[in-house]
């Protein structure tokens with residue numbers, strides 16, 4: 001049994017004005033502040049934050065990350081920080097999953113780059129791409145998510161992407177890369193656009209379902225996954241329908257955090273196995289991939305032949321998950337309904353000829369039932 005390390009967690013509405021005090025408490029005097037630009041910079045909270053940092057005499061450099069982070073984005077940030085904030089001793093990441101992943105990689109990059117003389121390239125430390133292993137050196141990271149999706153604020157890996165025919169979507173990973181502190185401030189999630197709210201929420205729900213059904217699930221992840229599904233079941237339908245209340249945002253932020261804890265310990269299934277090659281080939285938001293695939297994938301789990309020795313257990317688990325989510329009758333139908341109205345894969349440039357290679361690269365991760373390549377291909381075809 002394995003339960004991954006977690007950050008210290010606070011749930012604290014309106015936390016930005018307190019950030020200088022939190023930084024002092026964590027011993028950080030010169031932070032890099034990583035944001036996604038639009039998500040926070042155009043909002044009142046950005047003024048609250050910068051006023052608080054300037055008023056608190058905190059020396060900081062702000063770094064903007066747009067879209068899913070590439071190795072180049074991380075390398076450029078590390079170069080800029082070493083030149084403009086050489087005493088940088090911590091990272092604050094405020095944004096969606098991409099921003100927190102970028103912050104995690106920049107924190108590690110700053111610590112690792114300081115050790116070598118030659119030009120630093122984070123690509124060399126990526127799983128399946130690089131030739132070096134990270135040794136765990138990193139700067140302390142404080143993660144403040146503004147979307148409820150990936151749960152990156154709870155995990156030890158940062159996903160970096162290079163999109164295109166030779167593209168990849170790979171992790172920088174080490175136990176010490178778990179953020180020191182994750183702060184869920186539901187007010188930072190309020191105003192998140194409906195499309196992003198739905199796609200992110202479906203990522204979190206997919207992660208909770210896949211980790212709960214994983215062969216690596218255990219008593220701790222079971223408890224947390226069911227609690228996460230209950231929170232998502234309370235919040236997601238209202239949020240998807242346009243309710244932007246602090247209470248629902250808090251529940252969904254908690255569900256996303258718990259999905260991160262569960263995936264870090266129990267792993268994920270075929271939806272996430274396919275999401276990596278899909279996201280590497282064309283620029284499609286990760287949450288949209290999850291939303292499109294999770295309904296058909298869960299239907300496949302229900303229909304899988306009974307020869308699988310874990311079948312009985314899986315059926316009971318699916319029922320428990322559906323009950324926790326508040327949809328005991330027809331989980332796949334409900335999941336399909338959540339994806340209705342989202343653009344399908346072909347809208348992002350995917351073509352049928354790409355499916356065999358996507359399936360070849362995908363694998364099954366910790367999926368609860370065995371699927372052959374034809375079944376995986378059918379899954380992708382269905383949402384093309």
Ligand SMILES: [Fe+2]
Pocket residue numbers: 150203204207272286290
């Ligand atoms: Fe995900």
